[in-house]
Amino acid sequence: MKDVPMQLPMKDRFHLPEGMIYLDGNSLGPLPRDVPDHLSRMVTDEWGAHLIKAWNVDDWMGQPMRVGNQVGRLVGAPEGSITMGDTLSIKVYQALSAALQLRPDRRVILSDSGNFPSDLYMAQGLIAHLNAGHELRVVAPEEVAGAMTDDVAVAMITQVDYRSGRMHDMEGITKAAHAAGAVMLWDLAHSAGAVPVDLAASACEFAVGCTYKYLNGGPGAPAFIYVRPDLIGGIDPALSGWLGHDAPFAFEPSYRPAPDIERMRVGTPPVLQLSALEAALRVWDSVDMQHLRDRSIALSELFIAEVEARCPALTLASPRDPALRGSQVSFAFEYGYAAMQALIARDVIGDFRAPDIMRFGFTPLYLDESDVRRAVDVLADVLDNRLWDNPDYKQAGRVT
Ligand SMILES: *Cc1c(COP(=O)(O)O)cnc(C)c1O
Numbered sequence: 001m002k003d004v005p006m007q008l009p010m011k012d013r014f015h016l017p018e019g020m021i022y023l024d025g026n027s028l029g030p031l032p033r034d035v036p037d038h039l040s041r042m043v044t045d046e047w048g049a050h051l052i053k054a055w056n057v058d059d060w061m062g063q064p065m066r067v068g069n070q071v072g073r074l075v076g077a078p079e080g081s082i083t084m085g086d087t088l089s090i091k092v093y094q095a096l097s098a099a100l101q102l103r104p105d106r107r108v109i110l111s112d113s114g115n116f117p118s119d120l121y122m123a124q125g126l127i128a129h130l131n132a133g134h135e136l137r138v139v140a141p142e143e144v145a146g147a148m149t150d151d152v153a154v155a156m157i158t159q160v161d162y163r164s165g166r167m168h169d170m171e172g173i174t175k176a177a178h179a180a181g182a183v184m185l186w187d188l189a190h191s192a193g194a195v196p197v198d199l200a201a202s203a204c205e206f207a208v209g210c211t212y213k214y215l216n217g218g219p220g221a222p223a224f225i226y227v228r229p230d231l232i233g234g235i236d237p238a239l240s241g242w243l244g245h246d247a248p249f250a251f252e253p254s255y256r257p258a259p260d261i262e263r264m265r266v267g268t269p270p271v272l273q274l275s276a277l278e279a280a281l282r283v284w285d286s287v288d289m290q291h292l293r294d295r296s297i298a299l300s301e302l303f304i305a306e307v308e309a310r311c312p313a314l315t316l317a318s319p320r321d322p323a324l325r326g327s328q329v330s331f332a333f334e335y336g337y338a339a340m341q342a343l344i345a346r347d348v349i350g351d352f353r354a355p356d357i358m359r360f361g362f363t364p365l366y367l368d369e370s371d372v373r374r375a376v377d378v379l380a381d382v383l384d385n386r387l388w389d390n391p392d393y394k395q396a397g398r399v400t
Contacts, residue, residue, distance in 0.1 A: 006286040008295050013283050016366060021375045026328045026361030029216030038279035062182045063274045064265055067304060070281045071224050076198030081229050083261045085269050088189060088210040088223040092122045093265055095225055095239035096208040099154035099183040106153035107134045114141040114161035119187055141166055145173050149181035155182050160190035160326030163353050165318040167326045170173045174202045194290040194327035199226055217277035225264045232261055241266035279376045295320040295364030299372050300329050306376040309385050317357055326362045342382045342394035352400050
């Protein structure tokens with residue numbers, strides 16, 4: 001049941017360090033205030049007090065389905081069509097393998113050059129492992145719909161480009177894939193919790209995504225996988241772990257998949273992470289996704305206008321039309337890495353993606369216009385006074 005829609009932002013639902021402007025919720029969402037108490041109670045009352053009994057009495061076993069339904073409500077998936085677990089890379093592998101099974105006479109995996117490398121790497125690994133002549137065909141993002149030739153088995157596309165924020169037309173591309181007889185696999189890493197998504201309406205076969213970005217599930221939060229309900233019964237899971245078995249506790253010698261989405265589970269679920277996520281997702285009970293999208297566009301448009309007016313050294317690297325962007329804005333700058341370090345040192349947190357992209361995420365759950373204006377004040381100061389030109393800001397850490 002939905003609560004009355006909330007006006008955004010709802011800053012008091014998050015723990016945000018005093019004075020910090022956090023423009024990186026597209027990479028790691030902040031800590032929702034509900035999480036620490038929930039997690040602490042869960043650890044003490046369930047793990048601590050119930051130990052092994054908690055799998056039944058606290059329904060740890062049902063968690064992946066329960067949380068999957070919570071995520072499903074945010075991406076237009078029917079009840080029972082999403083399960084949780086593992087990382088997004090693993091879920092990409094599972095979905096891709098299942099998609100190829102649906103088109104045994106085709107050999108091409110179509111993707112685009114804006115996709116996140118891990119998705120492409122997983123495809124490369126799967127192709128090598130299958131050793132059956134498959135090919136990963138990577139085209140420019142603008143060319144995806146036109147590249148649906150009749151040899152394409154599956155189109156594996158990330159809806160929102162992690163670098164540029166460019167957003168694909170989910171409905172149009174899915175239609176093009178289906179018209180060519182291809183299977184459609186969407187990666188919603190930068191969509192879930194960022195833009196309205198309607199998986200059921202899109203009729204795509206598969207979708208995957210992560211929950212530590214806009215869904216605020218915390219570092220290492222589990223991924224999700226959606227399989228269109230009419231297809232699940234015919235899928236042979238590539239990762240045939242015991243918790244995807246129809247009767248894990250029968251300990252049968254042979255694998256026999258569960259009849260439903262549970263067959264996409266692999267092994268023991270990350271119970272603590274799922275508990276954190278379950279609490280984090282409560283924030284969304286009162287959020288209207290269209291209102292969130294409107295706010296995201298308002299904040300991003302303000303940011304672009306202010307940066308272009310005050311920081312001429314930066315070049316917009318995202319589509320100018322807000323309808324073609326997700327919830328992030330990128331600017332190219334030759335000294336982008338050092339400039340981002342200078343911003344971070346001043347408590348304005350964005351991130352950097354090679355070779356020269358300064359990336360800013362706009363999450364209307366906890367950001368408003370005054371945050372955007374203050375962030376641009378700091379950015380203009382960094383650029384006008386060359387504050388980035390400091391050896392301390394040029395040392396790249398392991399994680400950028
Ligand atoms: C963030 C992201 C990933 C990360 O995968 P993990 O396995 O969770 O580390 C993969 N693909 C895309 C498109 C992403 O944006």
